[in-house]
Amino acid sequence: MLRYACGFYLASHGHDTRAIQAYLGHKNIQHTIRYTELTSDRFQKFWLD
Template identity: 55%
Template sequence: MKRYLSSRDDSLPWLFVNERGLSLTRQAVNYIVNRVGEKTNIPNLHPHTLRHSCCFYLANRGYDLRLIQDYLGHRDPKHTAHYTRVASKRFEKLWE
C-alpha cells in the first residue's frame, strides 16, 4: 500500500479514489465487487461476502477470537463467535 500511495501524484487521504479523485462510495465498491463476481462466475458476490470469507479464514487458521472481533469492529463477542463455531476443521485431529 505504501508503494501504491507513493506512486500517486496527489495527496488525497483515501486509499482508493474514483476518476474524479473522490473517495469511492459504498455503492461504487458494491458495484465493482459485484461486477468482478459476475466476470469470475461467483454469483452474488458482495463486499460483505469478502469480509466473512476473511474472518472464516482467520478463524480456521486459529487466530484469537478477540483479534477477529477487533478486526471486524464488533462490540459484542457473540457476533464474532459464530466464525469459530463453523471453524470445526481446526478441531478434527484434536482427539487423535
C-alpha cells in the same frame, strides 16, 4: 461477503477470537463467534505432540 470470508479465514487458521473481533470491528463477541463455530477441524491437532 468479503467480511464473512475474512472472518472465517482467520478463524480457520487459528487466530484468536478476540483478535478477530477487534480486526472486524465487532462490538459484541457473539457476532465473531459465528466464524469460530463453523470451523470443524479447529481442534483436530489440539492433542498431538
